[in-house]
Amino acid sequence: MSTISRRGFVKGAALAPLAFTPFSLQAQAAAPADRFDVVVAGAGHNSLITTAYLAKAGYRCLVLEGRPIVGGCVKTAELTLRGFKHDTCSSAHTAIFDNPLIRDDELKLGDYGLEYIYPDPVIHRPFPDGSYITQWRDLDRTVAEFAKFSKKDAATYRRMMAEYEAVAPIFDAVTFAPVGFGKSLNDRLAEHPRGKYWQRRIAMAAWDIIRDSFEDDHCRAFMLASPWSNQPAQFPMTGRTAYGPFQQQRHSRPLPKGGSGELTQALARFIEAHHGVVLTNKPVQRLIVENGKCAGVECTDGSSYRADKAVLSTMHIKQLVDMAPRELWGEDFMDGVNTWQPDAQAFETDYATTEPPKYPVQGGTLLSVHTELMSTPERALRFAYDYSIGVVDVDDPPLHVICCSIADPTRAPAGMHTVKVLGYQPYDIKEGPQHWDAIKEEVSAANLKYLRQFVPNLTDDKILARIVHSPLDMERQNPMNWQGSIHAGSQGPAQSGAMRPVPGWAQHRMPIPGLYQTGATTFPGGSVTGAPGRNAAVVMLKDWGTSIEQVLQKKT
Ligand SMILES: Cc1cc2nc3c(=O)[nH]c(=O)nc-3n(C[C@H](O)[C@H](O)[C@H](O)COP(=O)(O)OP(=O)(O)OC[C@H]3O[C@@H](n4cnc5c(N)ncnc54)[C@H](O)[C@@H]3O)c2cc1C
Structure with missing residues (x-):
């Protein structure tokens, strides 16, 4: 039988065939009765990223994951047969390549086993009539694929790529900063020579941009081929997704070598190397609130863990509000949770x-x-x-x-x-x-x-x-x-920006003092971006009188 370590690495042979559920091994032994500065409920890539920065800052962190393996939707397991490592959800780590975590190699996760592979071709899109468009890392080669159908569309692809490249740093600056930290997207665009052009495009429907820009239906279908990631393409305020293929033209669709879960495993190793503790099979069922402050959590097995500074949650907000008395959340917050929609x-x-x-x-x-x-x-x-x-x-x-x-x-x-x-x-x-x-x-x-x-x-x-x-x-x-x-909830205008998860509560600080929230229910939302994770660390470190920049200067 396979065994798992404290943080849920799969070790040794798994019996074949394996379904997902047999990974429900026994709960891990309770953590030592020592004290923690931060207790983290849930081990998705975002909460692990936040924890990694806090651990590097010197805070003693305990991570409690409800499932047998850390990682949430960034996890790899032998779902079918021995030796076949399947990504249980995500595989493509495109968006995290704009995150300073990876872009600037802030935590040197390579030292903890993370290595990326950059597939080329990036993506292949075959059509029922036998034709196809292949996106290659080489822009000219991709443009040539569009030219098979329309020279005009090929030129459009190249033009839109250049347009996207010109403003991508602005989008990145806003995405990888907590809401209200630094200038807003609108303010930044107002200072850009093409800002007005982009203000209109962001507000448009992606389909309107694609239909008007491309003349051939194969090219249009190529540009529309990822509807699941976002709002439906005919909805207003989806304009940016018309430019989605250019992000992967820039980065490919990178894969961690060994499986998507290698990202979260590397983060868990980093946390443990920085004196953190990661426990699996620890579903959290209640927040401990004392003197109006979130002081820890209680798990379904009856164990409880105390936090001297804060509790960080990556649990879904729909479940979070059941873990403390309703009156502690306040009417506005409850309304925001009650009206939350799926994606x-x-x-x-x-x-x-x-x-x-x-x-x-x-x-x-x-x-x-x-x-x-x-x-x-x-x-x-x-x-x-x-x-x-x-x-x-x-x-x-x-x-x-x-x-x-x-x-x-x-x-x-x-x-x-x-x-x-x-x-x-x-x-x-x-x-x-x-x-x-x-x-x-x-x-x-x-x-x-x-x-x-x-x-x-x-x-x-x-x-x-x-x-x-x-x-x-x-x-x-x-x-x-x-x-x-797949992204914890709709990413439409009602659940985006300063309204994610709830209007008034977008800065990771929750209505109960001492409780912070990260993960896909927070800005900027789902996908493997690591943005909610790093942004939550920015807020928490600021609240505690320091910053990521200062923390990164530490030698350890
Ligand atoms: C099938 C599928 C494919 C996808 N493919 C891609 C892709 O290729 N590229 C991409 O960018 N995005 C993809 N996504 C989206 C992306 O994987 C997620 O948006 C992202 O991983 C969410 O990360 P997170 O850190 O917010 O939370 P999660 O990964 O959801 O992690 C939350 C963690 O908290 C734990 N938890 C929850 N409640 C409790 C509790 N009460 N007690 C203890 N632990 C708890 C969960 O078990 C989980 O481990 C995909 C999603 C799905 C479902």
Whole structure:
């Protein structure tokens, strides 16, 4: 049987086949009865990032993770067979490359085992008519792919990339600072020569920008191919997502060598090396509030842990408010939580295979770590409608197909592969979310049947094992995936910027003194950005009279 260390590293052989639930090993021994400055509830990448900066600052930190392995949605596990390392949720770490944590190598996580691989091609998008657009790290090569369909669209792609590059530092400066720290996006744009151009574009619908900028439907479908990450493309205030492909043109879609979870494992190692303690199998069920201040937490096993300075939560705000008396949160905060809405919901099947997906291209086949299927612009636009009426739509389903083992052979036994097929279906279906248990196999099979139109080599005999996770399973495996949400909740205007998680409470300080919140429910939201994590550290360190800059000057 496999064993796990305190922080939940998988050690030794796991029995095959493995599903997700068998990782529910016994709770770890209680932490020593010593005192901690900071107790952290939940070990997602964001809370681990905050903790890492606090630990480097010299604060003694205890992290309590409810699941057997740290990492939340940034985690890797042998979900199917021994030796097949599947990313349980995220794989692409694009956005964190603009975070000073990685961009400036602030914590030197390479010393703790983190190493990135930069897939090239970046992404491949085949279409039902047999044509395709491949995004390569080389801009000219990508532009040539667009030119197959339209010379005008090829020129547009190059122009939009340059436009994006010119303002990306402004977006980054705002994203990687807590709300209200430094100038607002509007103020920064007002000082930029192209600021007015961007103010309009940000407020527009992504679809309006894409439709007006590109003339060919293949090129438009390429630009629309990631609807799950964001609001539906026809919604106002989604304009920035029309520029989404340029961020990955800049960084690729980087993968930690060994698995997405290597980021969170490296952070856990960093924390332990800085005198922190990380415990797994420790679901937190209650906040301890004394004299009006959050003084610690209590776990479901009855253990309790005290914090001299603060409690940091990355629990979902919908669950957080049940952990202390309602009157402590205040009416406005409760209203903000009560009106919180979910975002796009994922449907995932992970396969252990003997071959990677092979995409037919001119002159042979192409191997690509990342592939997205988005048949037409109309299909992208239909997405929002299916969600709002709770319909499971398996007609030409938008799919994201990820085969990390192509670029990282450590993910699977020699010559073998891990393949993730990520679809997007509503959690709240007409028959109720529990109905997912009855239909998930059927939906998974429909996705595979559709995928085989594009990768005929992925026949049954190449598939050794698989595991299906419906949107309901997503919530079961991580309570942060509230109602199946892949980013903890909608990232629309009502839950963005100074309104995330709740208007008036966007600076990580919660209504109960001594309680801070980080993670995807806080600004700027979900994805592997690490921004909520680093931003929370900025706020906490400021409250304690220091700063990240001062902390980074420390030699340890
Ligand atoms: C299927 C899927 C695929 C995705 N793919 C990508 C991708 O490729 N790229 C990308 O950028 N983003 C992706 N995302 C989104 C991204 O992974 C998440 O938005 C991000 O990882 C959230 O990080 P977090 O630190 O906020 O919290 P989480 O990763 O959600 O971590 C929260 C942690 O807190 C723990 N916890 C919660 N409640 C308690 C409690 N009461 N007691 C103790 N512990 C608790 C949870 O167990 C979990 O470990 C994907 C998401 C999903 C679901």
